[in-house]
Amino acid sequence: xxxxxxxxxxxxxxxxxxxxxxxxxxxxxxxxxxxxxxxxxxxxxxxxxxxxxxxxxxxxxxxxxxxxxxxxxxxxxxxxxxxxxxxxxxxxxxxxxxxxxxxxxxxxxxxxxxxxxxxxxxxxxxxxxxxxxxxxxxxxxxxxxxxxxxxxxxxxxxxxxxxxxxxxxxxxxxxxxxxxxxxxxxxxxxxxxxxxxxxxxxxxxxxxxxxxxxxxxxxxxxxxxxxxxxxxxxxxxxxxxxxxxxxxxxxxxxxxxxxxxxxxxxxxxxxxxxxxxxxxxxxxxxxxxxxxxxxxxxxxxxxxxxxxxxxxx
Numbered sequence: 001x002x003x004x005x006x007x008x009x010x011x012x013x014x015x016x017x018x019x020x021x022x023x024x025x026x027x028x029x030x031x032x033x034x035x036x037x038x039x040x041x042x043x044x045x046x047x048x049x050x051x052x053x054x055x056x057x058x059x060x061x062x063x064x065x066x067x068x069x070x071x072x073x074x075x076x077x078x079x080x081x082x083x084x085x086x087x088x089x090x091x092x093x094x095x096x097x098x099x100x101x102x103x104x105x106x107x108x109x110x111x112x113x114x115x116x117x118x119x120x121x122x123x124x125x126x127x128x129x130x131x132x133x134x135x136x137x138x139x140x141x142x143x144x145x146x147x148x149x150x151x152x153x154x155x156x157x158x159x160x161x162x163x164x165x166x167x168x169x170x171x172x173x174x175x176x177x178x179x180x181x182x183x184x185x186x187x188x189x190x191x192x193x194x195x196x197x198x199x200x201x202x203x204x205x206x207x208x209x210x211x212x213x214x215x216x217x218x219x220x221x222x223x224x225x226x227x228x229x230x231x232x233x234x235x236x237x238x239x240x241x242x243x244x245x246x247x248x249x250x251x252x253x254x255x256x257x258x259x260x261x262x263x264x265x266x267x268x269x270x271x272x273x274x275x276x277x278x279x280x281x282x283x284x285x286x287x288x289x290x291x292x293x294x295x296x297x298x299x300x301x302x303x304x305x306x307x308x309x310x311x312x313x
Contacts, residue, residue: 010034011046088155097128099147107132115305133172140169175223177205207240228301244273252284263292
């Protein structure tokens with residue numbers, strides 16, 4: 001079932017039918033939810049509520065199975081969970097940086113569409129913070145098998161046991177932290193509302209870009225905003241946080257006496273995060289920090305860049 005169907009009657013007897021014209025129950029992808037009583041689940045849970053029986057009794061009744069045989073069944077022991085090996089993850093990222101010294105044409109075109117010039121993209125690639133896998137998932141899988149190997153990717157947590165391919169093969173834009181201990185994998189296109197924006201692997205670590213001075217610093221949300229700041233012409237050194245609330249106080253230990261400017265997204269999350277990080281930054285700096293003001297119509301640095309260049313938002 002690909003779409004959503006709405007019903008007026010809830011399987012929960014205590015909730016029952018809704019008023020005329022109201023459709024309070026949503027059914028999508030074999031699951032349901034009632035927005036009146038907040039009950040939800042699959043067909044077994046719906047029938048369980050309606051019949052007033054336990055989920056097991058309901059399943060047995062619906063399937064016509066032998067209750068004694070079902071109750072005596074012992075499920076197999078689950079396979080032990082594979083713990084992520086951070087040293088393996090660091091090795092994966094180092095191998096990727098070595099194997100991808102130049103960005104792909106698709107990567108250059110996608111980032112150019114976001115206002116980031118081919119020159120900046122190539123520089124970021126040489127720095128090892130922006131990589132592009134083959135855009136075709138099959139080719140990306142073969143590339144990863146050849147240069148990394150399934151065993152190492154499994155140890156690193158990038159290839160799940162039993163999967164035919166790593167999820168990274170479908171997300172060719174790779175943003176690697178400067179210490180090679182973390183990375184985000186993204187699509188080379190705009191994400192849909194029902195898609196996860198990025199897959200993050202590794203520890204929490206920032207991206208960095210050295211400008212003309214280490215004492216004039218810009219802090220951004222993420223790597224794309226970092227690159228957007230470079231494209232906008234900043235001469236500051238830049239630290240890109242892996243999310244507005246993902247940071248460690250020790251990252252700012254060298255900021256004493258620096259001129260620090262924070263450029264967070266102009267939304268509720270960004271404004272809240274800025275007020276949380278401000279006292280930490282001011283303690284590290286030893287004084288007040290500046291706040292970057294975005295122009296009207298822009299919610300982040302990349303949107304400001306696209307507005308400046310007249311690109312589609």
